[in-house]
Amino acid sequence: MFSKNSRYKKLSDTVTNDARGRRLGSKTLRVVPDVAGTFRYAVEEGDRLDHLAYKAYKDSTRWWRICDANPEFMSPQAMLGKEPMVTISIRVTFPGEGDPPWCDLIRSxxxxxxxxxxxxxxxxxxxxxxxxYEGDTVTYTGERAARSVAVVFNRMNLDKRAIVHEVRALGFNTGESYTVSRVGKKIVLPPDVTG
Structure with missing residues (x-):
């Protein structure tokens, strides 16, 4: 049922009940092992877990070791920034009179x-x-505020152009925008120990 290097192969068999009450054969719960690693890798554009596993362990099927060492990520795709949820930041200004309609923007x-x-x-x-000031030029330090809209969205339903269009439809001007990505962020590559 499992390949010889599967992380589930050595787990003992058990019987569980499914939602319909049927008794099914299963494996016991796999507890995430303690993985200590000090080697930190900076995520690059186009990285894939199987490629990273091959570079680190000469075995592309051991990508799950990397996942075990980075438990803060709910999915392997999130670790490399390839999950469907994307965060973008769009610089905005409001050229109109009065206070900008921030509530309308958020609601819309x-x-x-x-x-x-x-x-x-x-x-x-x-x-x-x-x-x-009184005929003299005075240099002082002041604040300059710039506002951005940070939007978390599912790229399977929407794209950045539609969001920018909606922002502009409410009378805001949009400036530079960027995607908040995992590129350059660090993940742990643990040593090659079976577990």
């Missing part, structure tokens, strides 16, 4: 099928400014 985006979360992020930076 949240109503789109596939959007999981919408947040407004303030990026406040200190910049040097000059002003005339």
């Amino acid at each position: 985006l949240s109503a789109l099928v596939g959007i999981e979360d919408v947040r407004i992020a303030d990026d406040i930076r200190l910049v040097e400014r000059e002003m005339e």
